[in-house]
Amino acid sequence: MNNEREKEIFLEHLRKRGRRVTAERLAVCEEIFRQHGHVDADDLLAAMQRRGVKISRATVYRNLDLLVECDLVRKYRLGRDRYLYEHLHPGQRHDHLVCRECGRVVEFVSPGIRALQREICKAHGFDPSEQTLQISGCCRACKRDPDERPAAEAVPATA
Amino acid sequence: MNNEREKEIFLEHLRKRGRRVTAERLAVCEEIFRQHGHVDADDLLAAMQRRGVKISRATVYRNLDLLVECDLVRKYRLGRDRYLYEHLHPGQRHDHLVCRECGRVVEFVSPGIRALQREICKAHGFDPSEQTLQISGCCRACKRDPDERPAAEAVPATA
């Protein structure tokens, strides 16, 4: 993983807009790159503090938004709650199945759906910047054992 | 529009679960059916109060959720903000293009995407209850005249 390449994208984005490169910005950038799957802002803050980084909650929010601007991070709401942030590898867009019972999240990629989305945008003269497809329902495990929920805040099984 | 048919679905849903039929429930049901496009809970409350209905905010929320349960109303977040509620005509599922500039919302239907979604669910043994596809970006009008935004909180152009 050459995070260097992506960090450079971030720095470039900052410079291009005359924004400053600060220790906090680099720290947020590095931390979100270290994370796998979906994290919320407080998770990230906690992780950074555990690592000894001194940074405030507001700054984490602010700088995550900067990373979203340059497409290195995706920001969305999965279930219904808070925002989740996810490190976005260039050219690896995916969508989500979310189980309402156990919270498990499964990622999937569908080139077919992607293509149809592009068609729809073209038909409407619409210039897409972000596309979110999210299917919530009941996963295989929960259908089988409606009670025995696999560890509530679940594994982001990348199936 | 025979809202009668749909109102009956609601009443049936209530009875089936031993829940009571109240004036407030009927009022929320009728009001959301009267609305076109997407409204949030407070819009709906205001509309009802304007109409002389006496009802509390909490009750609006509670009863909207009841309507969501029986698939007469869809509840989701469009941009990033609050929940939006939308009267759902049976068998007319659609998805949304949302313009980040002017807020305009365009609905579209894609049977092809629907079919692919079903396939994906099947492949994962996933039992879907709600599917949301949302594409945000820049609409034709805003691309043409980046400044002249058509009436901020926009028309739900059903194209």
Place this chain on the structure above:
DNA sequence: ACGGTATTGAGATTGCGTCTCAATAAGCCA
């Protein structure tokens, strides 16, 4: 190294959605 100015931090603030609990009323039954 200096100075102008963007950025940060700590805590206050906002605002949606939910919860609380006493008062009310729906609906079953005699």
Place this chain on the structure above:
DNA sequence: TGGCTTATTGAGACGCAATCTCAATACCGT
């Protein structure tokens, strides 16, 4: 129909994520 049980309502409190405020800090062009 009237009485009784219990779900539902209303008013306001509450929780909580995200944003905002503004003085202190530190980035970066000169």
